Amino acid sequence: MGLYKDVYKKDVETYINKTPESKNKYEIANNYMPGGETRSVCFHKPYPLTIEEARGAYLYDIDGNRYIDFLNNYTSMVHGHAHEHIAEKAQFALKKGTAYAATIPEKIQFSELLCNRVPSIKKIRFCNSGTEATMFAIRAACTFTKKTSIIKMDGAYHGTHDLAAWDSRYNTAVFPKNISQNIYVAPFNDSETIEQILSLHADDIAAILVEPVMGVAGVIPPNEGYLDKLRKLADKYQVLLIFDEVQTLRLDIGGAQEMYGVTPDLTCMAKIIGGGFPVGAFGGKKEIMNMFDPSKDGFLAHGGTFNGNKVTLSAGIATMQLLDIDKIEKMNSLSIELENKIKKTVKQSNIPVTLTRVGSMMNIHFTENKPENYAETLHSNKELIDILHIKLLNRGIFIAPRGLINLSTVMTQQNIQEAGDVFKDALQEMMPLLDR
Missing domain, CATH: 3.40.640.10 (Type I PLP-dependent aspartate aminotransferase-like (Major domain))
Structure with a gap:
């Protein structure tokens, strides 16, 4: 447990150093909105990003950092941003x-x-x-x-x-x-x-x-x-x-x-x-x-x-x-490719991680077996999800804090390659936490 906290603390420090203006905006927002937000799902520790602009497959925060958006406002932006x-x-x-x-x-x-x-x-x-x-x-x-x-x-x-x-x-x-x-x-x-x-x-x-x-x-x-x-x-x-x-x-x-x-x-x-x-x-x-x-x-x-x-x-x-069938099939194909890249890292590293995926939507779970209902998802290690989430943010990949990933029609092979490499780096860094 102590090792988890040490790793998370280090990642949080990196996050704070990269996003000082987001931190400032959060502190101001917290004076007027409970938790500094008006949607519960937008909050994550230590504070949510303040996004200034979004175009295509990318988000840009107020500090000038760029993120590939694999959340798409919780699946709603199917064609990306500012189409x-x-x-x-x-x-x-x-x-x-x-x-x-x-x-x-x-x-x-x-x-x-x-x-x-x-x-x-x-x-x-x-x-x-x-x-x-x-x-x-x-x-x-x-x-x-x-x-x-x-x-x-x-x-x-x-x-x-x-x-x-x-x-x-x-x-x-x-x-x-x-x-x-x-x-x-x-x-x-x-x-x-x-x-x-x-x-x-x-x-x-x-x-x-x-x-x-x-x-x-x-x-x-x-x-x-x-x-x-x-x-x-x-x-x-x-x-x-x-x-x-x-x-x-x-x-x-x-x-x-x-x-x-x-x-x-x-x-x-x-x-x-x-x-x-x-x-x-x-x-x-x-x-x-x-x-x-x-x-x-x-x-x-x-x-x-x-x-x-x-x-x-x-x-x-x-x-x-x-949103025609060609675009849907393109998203599905890229989603399969990303899933396979993550699975390859998991297999090589012997990490207890499972993925659930349907079409252009997937979720990462720190469990031995794929969950088939909500109760089975509760076995997923929440601390590890938190660590992975902030590691991905620090590397420019934006997913849901709970592990949800989804694609938009404007995403490219290059986006998938970059995300696959980032997941590999992040998960391999986490290996000392995952020894069974």
Whole structure:
């Protein structure tokens, strides 16, 4: 334990020496924002970087250091930063006014694009975040089925509202007293537990909510047949199946549901469909989504001042039009190459590290075995992740503090080569900490 602290302390000193202006900005920010930030995931010790500019695959901090961005704002910047075509579309929209309480052509164009692209979506509604998307999808499911509860997977992230967030990750004292009455929690990749829950409580359960690939929990892929089994269970017990594709929409033209050949009843989206601007959307079967039709008596209300605003939708249309199968396959190919480079270092060094990867998303875990659910990720050595993270930052590679890595379409072979070399240097430096 002492050796861990000594190594980490040395890396922190290097980080502080490289980023004095970021340190200064953090100290000022901490006077006005708790923790000096307004997003929990942006914080890491000793303090987060202050990024001044981003272009293409690179971030530039306020001290002038350059980083290859392997985080891409947690998968949302699928075409990298300040993409010329997307920026042009957003700027053109900006000149026409940003938001008004009426239909705009972009709403029609983008809804048609997404309905034609994603297998499950026959009708769609726009909102402002993934949190809103899952919140309204759950509300739609409960209203449609006339039931009040959902099944979610332990450790899954579906936003910050109570029904989405409640599970073993949190102290239950922060939630309303009776919230647990409306949530049943099961491990990911465990369809047997879900069937046990449904066999006892199907009359109370409106939907099964699942990320086709667990994101925040560590890019955990579904076992073969797992998603198909959830589809069959939903049909058998007359509940809805909701896919949270906020992160996984990037995996194929029609998202993970097309990749795995399983069609849910409702789909939640955000991140890439906003082209770098705040966005959310949810859609699915016509008979479910038609509940939101305000021309009908007793419709299900859905508001939001900036739902479907012109700038977001203009950038989103451009982003999704650019994200064709060739670009997706390019990202996937480069992702495989980076995975293989890291695996080669791990194998040569006999380091207890595993990688989980699906398409252009991967996660590094300091575990002996690949995790198949959230509970198994808890065996990963958090101290080693912290050390690796800061070593990578000191060498110009920007990943999530928890080990998430994802690619953008503007990345090159040279970026992958540089990242592979940096991972090799960092992991080899850590070998004395990893002797078993």
